[in-house]
Amino acid sequence: MTDSVRLAKHIADTKGCSRREAEQLIEGGWVRVDGNVVEEAGFRLAAGQQTEIDPNAKPVPVDPVTILWHKPAGFDVSGNSDPALHKLTQDTRLPTDRSPLQFLRKHLSNLELVTPIDAAASGLVVLTQEFRIARKLRDDAPRIEHEYLVEVTGNMAPDGLTRLNAGGFYKGKVVPAAKISWQNETRLRVAIKTPPEGLIDHLCAQVGLKVKTIKRLRIGRLPVAGLEPGQWRYLLGYERF
Numbered sequence: 001m002t003d004s005v006r007l008a009k010h011i012a013d014t015k016g017c018s019r020r021e022a023e024q025l026i027e028g029g030w031v032r033v034d035g036n037v038v039e040e041a042g043f044r045l046a047a048g049q050q051t052e053i054d055p056n057a058k059p060v061p062v063d064p065v066t067i068l069w070h071k072p073a074g075f076d077v078s079g080n081s082d083p084a085l086h087k088l089t090q091d092t093r094l095p096t097d098r099s100p101l102q103f104l105r106k107h108l109s110n111l112e113l114v115t116p117i118d119a120a121a122s123g124l125v126v127l128t129q130e131f132r133i134a135r136k137l138r139d140d141a142p143r144i145e146h147e148y149l150v151e152v153t154g155n156m157a158p159d160g161l162t163r164l165n166a167g168g169f170y171k172g173k174v175v176p177a178a179k180i181s182w183q184n185e186t187r188l189r190v191a192i193k194t195p196p197e198g199l200i201d202h203l204c205a206q207v208g209l210k211v212k213t214i215k216r217l218r219i220g221r222l223p224v225a226g227l228e229p230g231q232w233r234y235l236l237g238y239e240r241f
Helices: 007-015 019-027 131-139 160-166 199-206
Strands: 031-033 051-053 066-071 122-128 145-154 168-170 173-175 179-182 187-193 209-219 232-234
Touching (some): 007 019, 007 051, 122 131
Parallel strands (some): 122 209
Antiparallel strands (some): 031 051, 066 122, 066 232
16 A cells, blocks of 8 residues: 555555445444554554454444443533543543443444433433434333432521422422422422432421532432542443333
């Protein structure tokens, strides 16, 4: 080769496969250039560069994934997963992630944030490429309990806990009854079915409390436990919300 050539074309020519199969090999992380994995089918291969294909390589589409991420406080995703993509790297992946998946750039394409959270809050969020996961979290939202740890200041009204647990209305919609209790003198533990953004601040303000911090501990049956702020891992095949 005297000029650069698109990597997918080079792989298709040398392996005797279709261009699409070559792209799938590259996107699946099976191809190395000068010893480094390259996942961009459009990578320009220069003269003298050496390519290597993993002997176990299979030209198949990359399966969709779901990612559990501990969103740091103050990081605004606002229903848009794009800002999160800069935080999802191999370096921020949970070192003890039990998923056998190799981290691929393809795993960051078309991720949907299906569990929005207030910008000021921290805690568990779900980003997914899987239609069945997105549909479940949307369709079953009225039945999926979210648990939060809420640090507050102020003096609660005498009947505050009763009012907090009773539900009511927020922005013209019915608020489901919650399970709210004091964890200590400054922290509330809140379990409520998929609350809209801003609801917890609103409920606390109604009983004389001001929210300092919010951390989402759990979505359904899946906890944030084990993930430090900024860390993420793959959803395992047997895990259910």
